[in-house]
Amino acid sequence: MWIEFLRWAHVIGATVLLGTGAGIAFFMVMAHRTGDAKLIAHTAGIVVIADWIFTASAVVVQPITGTLLALEIGWPLTQGWVLWSLILYVFVGLFWLPVVWIQPQLHDLAKQAAIDGTALPERYHRLYRIWFACGFPAFFAVLAIVWLMVNRPLL
Numbered sequence: 406m407w408i409e410f411l412r413w414a415h416v417i418g419a420t421v422l423l424g425t426g427a428g429i430a431f432f433m434v435m436a437h438r439t440g441d442a443k444l445i446a447h448t449a450g451i452v453v454i455a456d457w458i459f460t461a462s463a464v465v466v467q468p469i470t471g472t473l474l475a476l477e478i479g480w481p482l483t484q485g486w487v488l489w490s491l492i493l494y495v496f497v498g499l500f501w502l503p504v505v506w507i508q509p510q511l512h513d514l515a516k517q518a519a520i521d522g523t524a525l526p527e528r529y530h531r532l533y534r535i536w537f538a539c540g541f542p543a544f545f546a547v548l549a550i551v552w553l554m555v556n557r558p559l560l
Contacts, residue, residue, distance in 0.1 A: 408477050415470040421463040442518035449512035485560025486553045493546045500543035507536045
């Protein structure tokens with residue numbers, strides 16, 4: 406029963422990470438494409454909240470449930486696919502941390518532009534490009550982790 410609960414919690418956490426990440430990216434990109442500072446500010450504000458509620462909680466739950474599950478089943482954390490999952494998890498984190506720092510700034514810059522009735526500043530566009538670029542390696546690494554979890558290849 407404990408192993409089934411851990412497996413379920415781990416799968417839910419992976420689903421939340423993948424789904425929230427994809428959803429956040431989609432809504433931010435769609436808002437950005439409008440060029441409407443007020444819409445971007447509103448969307449970015451929601452994105453910041455969603456990232457902290459959903460992504461951050463899953464970021465904490467995943468290594469805990471994954472480690473406990475591996476130990477309960479008897480998979481060494483140094484086993485090929487488990488180790489690669491952990492390495493990729495750290496890799497994802499290296500791209501997620503800048504995103505967490507950038508998103509509130511995108512919100513604040515867009516909000517100020519909306520209040521002032523001005524165009525989005527160059528700093529907004531520069532940060533957005535970094536935010537956008539961070540998404541690709543992180544997203545594909547999460548897909549790779551899910552693949553490793555499902556297939557558990559001998560590596």
